[in-house]
Amino acid sequence: MAAKETAKAQPNTDRLPVVGDELQIENRRYRLQAVLGDGGYGTVFLATDGERKLAVKCERYSKSMLHIEVNVLRVANEQKCKHICDLVDYGSVRHEYSFMVMSLLSKDLHRLRSEQPDRRFSFSTAIRASAQALKAIEELHTAGFLSRDIKPGNFAPGVRDDNHQNRVIFLYDFGLARKYVDKNGNLLPSRKDVGWRGTTRYGSLSAHQRQDLARRDDIESWFYMVVEMTKGSLPWRTVVDRTAVQLAKTHARTSGRVQFLYECPRQFDSLLNMVDDLQFESTPKYEAMMDLINQTCDEHEVKAKDRWDWDDENNSTASLSQTLSLSSKEHVKKDASQDKQLA
């Protein structure tokens, strides 16, 4: 009873910190320097810890789901996942906000592609980014989690200033992540009638059918993003209605298949077969998929050392200034096309 009264008496003090604030955990301090982007329940800031530049995601205390993201990043970091963003610290100011300190990344792949001529990556950039994204998903699955929101906007290269991490593509934003195995490593059974999760453009056919999601669905979303990065667009890019998008994805497997995979390497046909062969319980054939990607690299003379399309001409690296040129206003525009849906 006493506890209930305390909860009732607690005023709503939810708020977000602002640029110039200093967040403190024990003797560690993070100075907020600029806004990098706005998310569902909060804001992501560029912050400094002495000379070190970091990103800090802050969410309103009462609405925060950051504990899920912290959990994913903690396990991924323990397992030394190379393609998953580093968790540096986390904490909260009780009844105001929660925050998570992580490695600073550059612009995301959605944004980087939209800045290219014809909104299209070179084949080398598209296929190497696809390979690294697949590796990131495999690492996440090995750590016991599903993303349930695989899309180009959730992958980004690191920044040069951070130990030359600009060559590596990272997966970040685990707001919809879920553990798919129990503590003994056994698969959790499929649940019935779950709500929509993820983003319409990249959602799997099972997601459209409101089925519980599994590793196969992250892989299917990855395949859509791979085709989009390679060709510059997906057939349903302008379609807003979710059922119409579902129909377009089905059409892409039947009479629309040739058109769907037009201008894609021949191996993409086999990749789509592999995606469609996966069942709820299946472990995706990451290695066989990577072999197909490597084959396309050989056939198109793609080299691991090729420069990224977004690299600075002079020094072949993504710089911190690229990250900072993304204002929160621009970010809102970016996400309007991504139409993330929370159930």
Ligand SMILES: Nc1ncnc2c1ncn2[C@@H]1O[C@H](COP(=O)(O)OP(=O)(O)OP(=O)(O)O)[C@@H](O)[C@H]1O
């Ligand atoms: N580690 C990071 N380094 C640099 N920028 C970041 C980082 N994390 C997030 N951002 C920026 O903040 C934006 C919002 O972050 P995030 O996607 O994690 O939040 P969200 O609430 O899940 O938003 P969304 O609805 O866009 O998925 C990103 O689009 C990106 O611009």
